[in-house]
Amino acid sequence: MDVDKFELIKAQLQPFLRQGEEYFRRVEGFAREIPPIQIYIAVAAVFLTTLLIYISNSTTLSWHLIISVVSDSLVCGLRVLKHTVSNTIVLSGLSGGGKTVLFYQLRDGTSHQGTVTSMEPNEGHFVLNSETSKKGKIKAVRIVDVPGHSRLRPKLDEYIPVAAGIVFVVDAVEFLPNCRAVSEYLYDILTKASVVKRKIPLLILCNKVDKVTAHTKEFIRKQLEKEIDKLRTSRKAVSDADISNEFTLGVPGEPFSFSHCVNKVNVAEASALTGEIQPLEHFIRDHVKP
Numbered sequence: 045m046d047v048d049k050f051e052l053i054k055a056q057l058q059p060f061l062r063q064g065e066e067y068f069r070r071v072e073g074f075a076r077e078i079p080p081i082q083i084y085i086a087v088a089a090v091f092l093t094t095l096l097i098y099i100s101n102s103t104t105l106s107w108h109l110i111i112s113v114v115s116d117s118l119v120c121g122l123r124v125l126k127h128t129v130s131n132t133i134v135l136s137g138l139s140g141g142g143k144t145v146l147f148y149q150l151r152d153g154t155s156h157q158g159t160v161t162s163m164e165p166n167e168g169h170f171v172l173n174s175e176t177s178k179k180g181k182i183k184a185v186r187i188v189d190v191p192g193h194s195r196l197r198p199k200l201d202e203y204i205p206v207a208a209g210i211v212f213v214v215d216a217v218e219f220l221p222n223c224r225a226v227s228e229y230l231y232d233i234l235t236k237a238s239v240v241k242r243k244i245p246l247l248i249l250c251n252k253v254d255k256v257t258a259h260t261k262e263f264i265r266k267q268l269e270k271e272i273d274k275l276r277t278s279r280k281a282v283s284d285a286d287i288s289n290e291f292t293l294g295v296p297g298e299p300f301s302f303s304h305c306v307n308k309v310n311v312a313e314a315s316a317l318t319g320e321i322q323p324l325e326h327f328i329r330d331h332v333k334p
């Protein structure tokens with residue numbers, strides 16, 4: 045074959061090769077998101093099925109028995125799977141709230157001062173630092189810290205479907221100038237179909253209470269409820285005009301209150317800097333059993 049012909053074939057194959065590479069990257073990305081335990085379960089299920097088919101061919105074992113064993117193991121596998129997908133806690137909130145410092149406090153018990161604006165989600169699968177001295181086997185938690193920068197917020201949608209709980213971190217010091225932006229982000233989360241349908245519990249964590257200028261959780265709760273009440277009206281007008289699958293918040297005709305949400309919404313205080321994060325740890329353990 046001459047060189048020209050070879051080059052022509054190579055050029056013709058190029059788009060297919062690129063397409064193949066793209067598919068491979070997608071599959072690889074998908075596989076990375078699956079916790080290892082789910083992969084073990086899938087491999088075990090395939091192995092068990094193959095083994096039983098082999099046994100049935102070589103002995104007189106009845107198909108009835110095989111089907112019942114396979115279905116039992118699948119049900120059992122699904123139960124484990126359901127359990128494993130819900131060990132994820134997502135840290136969300138505006139940039140500068142203290143999510144990354146909270147992440148390090150949970151993992152290492154130190155504040156890792158000097159964090160910069162995160163440019164990608166920070167993810168870890170670990171036993172909480174406060175629990176490392178406890179005896180016995182303690183289940184690890186998967187904590188994901190999603191950056192607050194508006195361009196990176198869509199990343200939240202990748203983690204919410206597997207979240208057992210969402211922590212919405214608020215800067216209790218710089219709260220008033222950011223109240224509108226905080227409320228808008230919180231409104232967006234509370235009306236997500238993935239949150240409403242699975243009733244994912246949410247903790248509004250008012251961080252930086254080590255500072256004397258920090259607002260109290262009661263104050264922040266009231267201001268957020270008032271601002272979300274206003275947003276309900278303005279957002280409804282937009283969604284009436286422009287078809288949207290957003291869920292509506294609260295009880296129509298009544299001032300908005302977090303107690304109206306279909307999912308449980310609590311408000312708590314913390315200081316990531318000094319390590320006062322007990323309400324956060326309790327929230328995590330209420331939703332990811334040790």
Ligand SMILES: Nc1nc2c(ncn2[C@@H]2O[C@H](COP(=O)(O)OP(=O)(O)OP(=O)(O)O)[C@@H](O)[C@H]2O)c(=O)[nH]1
Pocket residue numbers: 137138139140141142143144145146157158159160161162163190191192193213251252253254255314315316317318
């Ligand atoms: N005083 C005080 N400062 C805090 C506390 N938590 C975080 N900070 C400071 O707030 C700043 C922002 O903290 P980060 O953890 O980087 O904020 P973030 O929410 O991860 O921000 P993005 O990654 O941009 O979304 C840092 O300078 C921290 O040192 C706290 O509890 N008290």
Ligand SMILES: [Mg+2]
Pocket residue numbers: 143144145159160161162189191
């Ligand atoms: Mg960060």
